[in-house]
Amino acid sequence: MTPPPSPARAAAAAPGPTPSTFAERARSAMGWLHTAHFLSSAPKLEHLPPVGLPEIAFVGRSNAGKSTAINTLTQHKRLAFASKTPGRTQHINLFGVGKGQVDDAVLADLPGYGYAAVPREAKLRWQRVMGNYLMTRESLAGVVLMVDPRLGLTELDEVLLDVIRPRVEEGLNFLVLLTKADKLSRAEATKALSIARLQAGGGEVKLFSALKRQGVDDAAELLWRWTHADSGNAGAAAPAA
Ligand SMILES: Nc1nc2c(ncn2[C@@H]2O[C@H](COP(=O)(O)OP(=O)(O)OP(=O)(O)O)[C@@H](O)[C@H]2O)c(=O)[nH]1
Numbered sequence: 735m736t737p738p739p740s741p742a743r744a745a746a747a748a749p750g751p752t753p754s755t756f757a758e759r760a761r762s763a764m765g766w767l768h769t770a771h772f773l774s775s776a777p778k779l780e781h782l783p784p785v786g787l788p789e790i791a792f793v794g795r796s797n798a799g800k801s802t803a804i805n806t807l808t809q810h811k812r813l814a815f816a817s818k819t820p821g822r823t824q825h826i827n828l829f830g831v832g833k834g835q836v837d838d839a840v841l842a843d844l845p846g847y848g849y850a851a852v853p854r855e856a857k858l859r860w861q862r863v864m865g866n867y868l869m870t871r872e873s874l875a876g877v878v879l880m881v882d883p884r885l886g887l888t889e890l891d892e893v894l895l896d897v898i899r900p901r902v903e904e905g906l907n908f909l910v911l912l913t914k915a916d917k918l919s920r921a922e923a924t925k926a927l928s929i930a931r932l933q934a935g936g937g938e939v940k941l942f943s944a945l946k947r948q949g950v951d952d953a954a955e956l957l958w959r960w961t962h963a964d965s966g967n968a969g970a971a972a973p974a975a
């Protein structure tokens with residue numbers, strides 16, 4: 735006989751009141767993201783446990799701001815390792831997210847690419863690992879490509895776009911976040927957005943600043959929707975905070 739669900743699981747499954755305005759949905763999504771906690775860390779794809787929950791990968795050049803964005807979105811100071819020194823993140827780090835102590839999604843912080851000081855062999859090895867991850871990770875629900883708009887989409891970003899394009903065409907969620915938007919004037923931001931939109935081939939592109947908390951609510955609400963497409967609430971509401 736199946737045991738009754740634990741109170742935590744039952745609470746997590748309960749739909750709760752349906753927040754209707756964007757502000758309410760974003761607040762709920764931020765509450766959901768705040769439950770993030772370290773799950774596991776792996777130097778290689780084959781060491782990565784299959785979690786079986788919808789996973790969102792943060793990818794991009796070294797120093798683009800991936801780890802900082804995860805810390806900002808989850809409202810934790812040092813969940814992911816952020817640093818001024820490029821190449822800080824060396825492993826694939828997974829973080830579980832879910833209310834009532836039941837994870838219902840995973841955030842993956844990936845090491846950045848394009849860091850000049852990395853030996854060529856290590857670079858190539860890492861590009862293969864990441865290519866494999868993006869092509870084969872079954873539970874992948876979405877990819878957030880973090881791009882420093884002062885550099886624009888680089889050659890390696892273009893390679894990554896090519897790698898994931900077939901999966902995006904099959905429905906994989908994809909978002910380009912233009913990071914460190916606080917460093918741009920309004921005119922520069924507008925220009926960076928239109929260039930990145932062209933380069934991303936019509937994919938969604940948004941401005942993001944961890945420093946000024948710009949675009950944080952938008953990204954949080956989107957991540958929740960990506961990972962709850964089957965809950966019947968897709969496009970509607972995050973669970974009550
Ligand atoms: N001004 C500003 N600086 C930021 C922002 N986000 C990140 N940074 C800075 O950018 C640097 C790199 O940030 P990380 O989050 O470590 O970058 P990463 O993409 O995880 O880098 P790797 O782990 O090397 O791939 C740090 O010094 C951050 O403080 C932002 O929104 N505004």
Ligand SMILES: [Mg+2]
Nearest residue numbers: 800801815823
């Ligand atoms: Mg990092």
